[in-house]
Amino acid sequence: MIIDSIRDYIKQCPSLEKFNGAVRVNVNYLDDNSTTYSLEEVPSNPLIKTYLDGSSINKFDFVFCSREPYGSDVLQNIDNSGFYEEFSDWIYENNLKRNFPNLGENLEVLEIKTTSTGYAIQVDEDTGRYQISLSIKYFKKRK
Template identity: 25%
Template sequence: MNVIKSVQAWLEGFTGLEFKSFQEILTDFTEELPSSYALAPAGNSKVTEDIMGNRTYQNSYILYAREPAGNEVDRAENYDFLEALNDWIEEQDDKRNYPQLPDSRKVESITVSNIMMFGVDDNGSAVYQIQMQLIYTKRSN
C-alpha cells in the first residue's frame, strides 16, 4: 500500500454525521454525481534529513467532496459535514492516531489548512475541498 492509499483508508474511518459519511474515497477525481469523494496529491517536499539519513517529508493533499448544493439547507449541511471532518482530523492528530504508512514511514502530524467551495456544476452539485498536510519521517535502514 502506498502513502495516498493509507491516507484514504484512514479517512474512511471518519463516521461522519448521522446523515453523511464516506463510503469510498477515490483517487484524484470524484464521480459526476453526489455524494462522491476523492483524494488528490497537491505537492510534496523533503523538509529535513538528519545525520542518520532519516528524512522528513511534507505531503499536501486535497480531499474533494462532491455534494448536492441546490439550496441553502444543502450548503449548510455540507459545511456541517466538512467542519465535522476537520474536527475529527484534529482529534486524531491530538491522539496521534494516524494513517498506517508503508515501510519505515512514521506520521508526525496531519493537519487541515483550508476548507472551501471549489466550484458548482450545472447539475446543482458543488465540489468542496479540504486541504491537508501530512508530515512523516522515513527511517533509513
C-alpha cells in the same frame, strides 16, 4: 503507498457514513455524481529536513474533496459546510490522540492537520465540488 494508507484512514471518519451512508473514497478521480469523495495529491516539495544518516522529515500534501448537492437550498449548503467542519474536527482530535494512518515500514507519522477550511471550489446548477487541504508530516527512516 502513502495515498492508499491515507485513503484507508479517511474512510474511518464517522461523518462520511453520517452524510452519505456507504463510503467510497476515490484517488485522483471525482465522479460527476453527488455524493462522491476523492483524495488528490498536491504538488509540493516533500522534504522538510535531512539528517546525517539519510533519514528525513517529510510532508505529504493532499486535498480531500467531494461532489455534493448544491443550489439555492440554504439547508443543503449548510449541511455541506457542516460535513467539512466535522471532518476537520475529526482530523484535529485524531492528531491530539496521535491516531494516525499507518504509512508502512520505515515511515512514522508525526502530525496530520488540515491546512484550510472546507470550501466550495467549483459549482454548477445542481452540484458543487467542495474540498479541504491537509498535510501529513512524517519521519522517514533510512533503510
